[in-house]
Amino acid sequence: MPAALVISGGASFEGKTTIYVVISAIMAAFGGLMFGYDNGIAGGVTSMDDFLKKFFPKVYERKQKAHENNYCKYDNEFLQLFTSSLYLAALVFSFVASHVCTKYGRRLTMRLASFFFLGGALLDAFAVNLPMLIIGRIFLGAGVGFANQAVPLFLSEIAPAKIRGSLNILFQLCVTIGILVANLVNYFVAEVHPNGWRIALGLAGVPAIMLCVGSLIITETPTSLVEREMFEEGRATLMKIRDSANVDAEFDQIVHASEISRQVKNPFGKLLKRSSRPPLVIAICLQVFQQFTGINAIMFYAPVLFQTMGFKSSASLLSAVITGLVNVFSTLVSVYAVDRAGRRILLLQAAVQMFLSQGIIGILLMKDLKPTGTLGRTEAIIIVLLVCLFVMSFAWSWGPLGWLIPSETFPLQTRTAGFACAVSSNMLCTFIIAQSFLSMLCTMQAGIFFFFAAWILIMGFFALFLLPETKGVPVDDMVNRVWKQHWYWKRFMSEDDPDEDMKNSRLEMAASPSRSHS
Template sequence: MPAAMVVSGGAGAEGKTTVYVIISAIMAGFGGLMFGYDNGIAGGVTSMDDFLEKFFHDVYEKKMKAHENNYCKYDNQSLQLFTSSLYISALVFSFVASFLCNKFGRRFTMRLAAVFFLVGALLDGFAVNLPMLIIGRVLLGAGVGSANQSVPLFISEIAPANIRGALNILFQLCVTIGILVANLVSYFVSTVHPHGWRIAVGLAGVPAVILLLGSLVITETPTSLVEREKFEEGRTTLMKIRDTANVDTEFDQIVHACELARQVKDPYGKLMKRPSRPPLVISVFIQIFQQFTGINAIMFYAPVLFQTMGFKSDASLLSAVITGLVNVFSTLVSIYAVDRAGRRVLLLQGAVQMFISQSIIGILLLKDLKPTGSLGHNEAIIIVLLVCLFVMSFAWSWGPLGWLIPSETFPLETRTAGFACAVSSNMFCTFIIAQSFLSMLCGMQAGIFFFFAAWILVMGLFGFFLIPETKGVPVDDMINRVWKKHWYWKRYMQDEDPDEDRKQSKLEMAPSSSRS
């Protein structure tokens, strides 16, 4: 659930937070809204009888049998493929988008993402058979992979340093808004028979159109322009987004970083070297832990999950709306706190709260929800509250920071490659959860919540010992001020290539006029 940072807005940068930057970030954020909507809508439509009867008749028949095992009535590989196909497609396209971002720019890749989303939404909305439905989801996945690579890059590269964290989390906020909108749509169209599900999946095309139109009017980032040797256009754009002509320091930093990056002919090879290991390991493991908290099991399948717990159809969709609201407002907390309290405080507090919530949910379900029957009224309310506490803690910690922290750590020469690895890791783990959760729920029953709680415990220990604080550190000074001072990661910084050091020293001594 989906950011790469550059030297833009680094040390020495002048200028203010302009209305143009905010508007551009909001327009780009519709890529996150599309991702969130597609996340949320899958669970909504898979709880609708009209949808199940048309595409997954076996599941529909099992659901209609009153004596069917609560935990197993949705266990169907094809149904899970409907959800998970999006993420395996996104995994592949995150690497394609990495190349496109470098070659053609962030704005072009966002535009392509919007087209994928629009075509995928139309195919799903008019689907007449399962293959057509899955193809639509695959195209939506191509949009997710392209948007999750390009939109956070775009937002990060136009963001001033003083609001770097908050503006970066705007992408995650848009994701949560998309999930909430999907839950609301599912709730209101669930009574529209027999085509309510078509409205639900087809409405994914609305934010796609907004992103497409927005990508036509917003500017490309200065870093992307300089990367492609459009120096004057890059300087002009930087002056525009900073609302000042005094951009020499920041522009020289961008040019210098791009020159260093140009020396690296194989960014993926560079990424595998020892000095690149700290940001790579942290970025990949954050994505793994983020998904194995169980958050997407809850957000994808919230209506299905609440039905499993004995809620009626309307009540389950309404409960999903409630968790969606909690998700949005808790992300706002992260926007406020991330540049004040710092990253580590939010990560560690979130891990503790998630662990407690998942554990108690597991205990209550183990005690009160049998394979047949349903929860009592009071127990059901407690479960919804605990789910809200879990979603709340994720939404202000590992959710947004899972994207922010990787965005702050990679140098420009490995930025798109490193972020592609982060995005693809996230999509792969999301695919695993989406494809297996309903089967795991059937096999493990209430024990699945203890499974996720165990992962959260390991995640918290990883965060405590291995994730450094990056608040307020310019991205171009991350090696000196973070990695070389960390008790563990500093050992990886002692193995720099002497030849590369000499090249870097020569570039640093070169006058800025010769570079621009």
């Protein structure tokens, strides 16, 4: 599949979209499978009576009382901590992963992620008390922090610019598949007494093993090899993944970016500079908005949420499976459209659809679901359909693009540090939602959906006015072709150092095609 890639100055990178690149991308994307499986499994497990009786007996007792407030029967800070502790750990470990990613490469970082995740799965599957359960979640969080740091960067760095969006979204596609698989597992093990929950938690080790095997097979990215001064290996890898011997232009651009990066001794300090503000603000805001759409409130607690709406246990798990299927197939829409339609149009369309879905759900619940009692059959079906419409729009927009855009917009000198800030912001917001959602549901009741709808309105205006289009732009050419051209962000791109222009000119001369690194 030919893929001539346009860069600044009118030149092009020669090469093809090779089968090797696609296979490497799929194997790396197994990191998303780990993340998605845990997202989906936690909510189902916390709705299982056997699990609640063993670790959260007060929640179990409250659940059995028919007269108890529908919106409050799952409100328990320790139950929320079971879900949210993973994301707090991921926040911390994403910064450790940034250092490992830069110094030792993307492959090793993914391998370490699989080890952490496998250890966490084993601890949770054999947990005998709440501390052991929480420690297992912390190990899982370390795995998520490492995987979410390395995988999107790996995918962006090996992909030709023309299909970078599609390949990067493989990560989010695997997240959605992981959620679907988790919902199916929850549905089938819910009636396995008393250890169905152990099976559900233990199976998290399967995607961890898949990522470990994948990390042994895939190549390191040319960018990471050059970053670590392995020039010969970097050029050979680039020739292999592009299936072309004529890679001088692309290789020299990577070397140029790497040599500028090497001048930066403190990448986190560089992120505080004025010229680093545009990609940093975009990356952090995308993570905040992604979580405050309310998607994880629905995905974490889908079975709990559907039980709150009056569904029986098995029906609530089945409804979660339906939303999981919608999630997977809608992500495929993004794989097809992101490099054709672009990033912004998907985000803007989805903001409208999500706003309407959340708002109507809130209106229906406020009208029909009282603190005691259940929804009627018709109202319940409408709620499920609206949840599916919400999940559908998120899956082809803010879900995958929240990871894609930060992975492709930072220059190399701040790429791993900047993406670590993005990952940690995502995990912090995910922790806040996971830790507070059940309490918010109890306090705000149906009003919680209006809360999320308000956030969606804000993020829609953010995407409309402040988010640049990055479709088809090489990752190492974003500053010149995106940030310096944007109506607002270009004002931040004046150099921080008056000698920066002279230094960059010297580096450009040093990295010219006449220089050999092989």
